Amino acid sequence: MARIAVVAGDGIGPEVVAQARKVIDAVLPGVDATGYDLGAARWHRTGEVLPDSVLAELAGHDAILLGAVGDPTVPPGVLERGLLLKLRFAFDQYVNLRPSRLWPGVGGPLASVKPGEVDLVVVREGTEGLYAGAGGALHRGTPAEIATEESLNTRYGVERVIRDAFARASRRERRKVTLVHKTNVLTHAGSLWARAFEAVAAEYPDVTTEYQHVDAAAMFLVTQPQRYDVVVTDNLFGDILTDIAAAVTGGIGLAASGSINPERAYPSMFEPVHGSAPDIAGRGVADPVAAVLSAALLLDQLGHADAAARVTAAVGAELAGRTPGVALRTEEVGDRLAGYATS
Amino acid sequence: MARIAVVAGDGIGPEVVAQARKVIDAVLPGVDATGYDLGAARWHRTGEVLPDSVLAELAGHDAILLGAVGDPTVPPGVLERGLLLKLRFAFDQYVNLRPSRLWPGVGGPLASVKPGEVDLVVVREGTEGLYAGAGGALHRGTPAEIATEESLNTRYGVERVIRDAFARASRRERRKVTLVHKTNVLTHAGSLWARAFEAVAAEYPDVTTEYQHVDAAAMFLVTQPQRYDVVVTDNLFGDILTDIAAAVTGGIGLAASGSINPERAYPSMFEPVHGSAPDIAGRGVADPVAAVLSAALLLDQLGHADAAARVTAAVGAELAGRTPGVALRTEEVGDRLAGYATS
Ligand SMILES: CC(C)[C@H](C(=O)O)[C@@H](O)C(=O)O
Ligand SMILES: CC(C)[C@H](C(=O)O)[C@@H](O)C(=O)O
DSSP states (O other), X not given: OOEEEEXXXXXXXXXXXXXXXXXXXXXXXXXXXXEOXXXXXXXXXXXXXXXXXXXXXXXXXXXXXXXXXXXTTSOTTHHIIIIIHHHHHHTTOOEEEEEEEOOTTOOOSBTTOOTTSOEEEEEEEOSSEEEEEEEEEESTTSTTOEEEEEEEEEHHHHHHHHHHHHHHHHTSSSOEEEEEEOTTTSHHHHHHHXXXXXXXXXXXXXXEEEEEEHHHHHHHHHHOGGGOSEEXXXXXHHHHHHHHHHHHTTOGGGOEEXXXXXXXXXXXXXXXXXXXXXXXXXXXXXXXHHHHHHHHHHXXXXXXXXXXXXXXXXXXXXXXXXXXXXXXOHHHHHHHHHHHHHO | OOEEEEEEEXXXXXXXXXXXXXXXXXXXXXXXXXXXXXXXXXXXXXXXXXXXXXXXXXXXXXXXXXXXXXXXXXXXXXXXXXXXXHHHHHTTOOEEEEEEEOOTTOOOSBTXXXXXXXXXXXXXXXXXXXXXXXXXXXXXXXXXXXXXXXXXXXXXXXXXXXXXXXXXXXXXXXXXXXXXXXXXXXXXHHHHHHHHHHHHHHHOTTSEEEEEEHHHHXXXXXXXXXXXXXXXXXXXXXXXXXXXXXXXXXXXXGOEEEEEOTTOSSOEEEEESSOOOTTTTTTTOOOOHHHHHHHHHHHHHTTOHHHHHHHHHHHHHHHHTOOTTOOOOHXXXXXXXXXXXXX
């Protein structure tokens, strides 16, 4: 039976994760879940972000379910670099998977896009690029200060994530992969990405390909999100594009993500894209859908495609049945989802 | 009298630039304009992108009006790095100014945003960051290849563009500046930007400030573009955010930009954000509004605020009078704009 580490985290994290666990238990009884206390609260209490001993324990699990970490009182970077990115890098989670669908029942912001028309997934590279942490500063705090950030890209790292994107596309209906980069300005990394993309594309003759500069892709995600099927891109571009994709499909309140090590050499990690939302924490009004959809990605990654599909369908039923303007209760949504998923 | 260099360029460039010149001539008769043949066509013919002698001649002008350069047959980077970016860097055009308005008469893609509600300007840094051209590759073409791109940020360069953004904000009605970066991941450059921002903000106590991560800003530009007044950000983030801002206000067909050296030590350059659109070139159907709005920015920068305001108002009249679905003729739009601007 699957062993899952649960990092509920801060703010609304524990509230939404409880519903995700409820739904997992409903579709796959007997999952062995262990909670880990990490995030802003622990940092405030102990000064620790992610002790090595905890990292080692997490490594023994099949997957990690994470709610949200962070809080405005923690300096920027502490939890991001020390916890989230640390896990992505330590566990070689090179596929950052972020599906976006415009669900029936959800009023997206775009006047001309109808529910059901958008169904895309961004395969964001998760272990390289500007997230590598390479860079520094000189003459800090003086008028002569310089600060650098370096994007590191390896053929190894780029090719493996592109290969994952093509494999996913070949299992989808439209079988199309869009590479997004900025080859006309970032010529070195851009050329590496473009050549790796071409090489992998040659192995998938039945998959259609296109290339777009990141600025154009950002624009087309707003004007024609329907055109995308699978999008593959680097770490930073993926960070930005997935928030746009979330925005045009009803907001990050519904957006799920998986940080995946496809080889299962390390645990993959699944989390809603939203943050800890301290402003609404503790009131039982957070929407658990993103956490539950993240649980569906988790189930799928662990080989329980059926259970995953039932959870996804439950979300579809829940969203289609919502009345705009009616406030939701986190617990009740979780109960309904568990019900739909098992009926 | 002002001396302007005109680089009409490729595709629809010459068509839209002709209208921009027509409008300039109407509001400010006697401008001395010299054409320069640069772009894809010249490169194909001669192999030259921007000869030093031409660069020296351009330097003798007060401003450059550019249509569009490029064409799918030119390898990526050749004209971007060799011409556009070369001019931005050589002429120290550190303020890349990109206003976005949702004009009455223009149907934007967002269901809940009404014409007149969006009026923002992005002040994008133009001479540093990932556009500096720093980076390289090793073991190119082998499985061991690595490619790097380096973002270079100086206190000097960051502070001066932030100062420009605050100066602009203090002349606007809402007096608000939003800094966009990714301080939680790009900690070195992010810290430099944040500290410079704070220091300049202290000089403008009547300007409201906020900070957003680039992924959040990309999202809010889609869900609440009304919230922005002046946005200041780095070169690459600005590239992406301005295309989103253009998309939510009716498309890059209407988006103008200026690459400005505020000290006027070098000529500033004004160009529509759209490209050369080879698919519709030569048919007289391109919308010249973005080129004409770029001409308005040019007039403003050269100290002709009144003439600039008349051109901007003319665009407002033109857009308000358009009937959706009716095809436009480039020449006729230019004639109408010249008429509105002088009536
Ligand atoms: C919190 C931050 C480090 C993270 C990222 O930039 O990847 C977040 O924005 C995300 O998209 O998961
Ligand atoms: C053509 C390209 C170099 C340019 C940029 O990236 O700055 C363009 O996208 C722009 O926004 O002006």
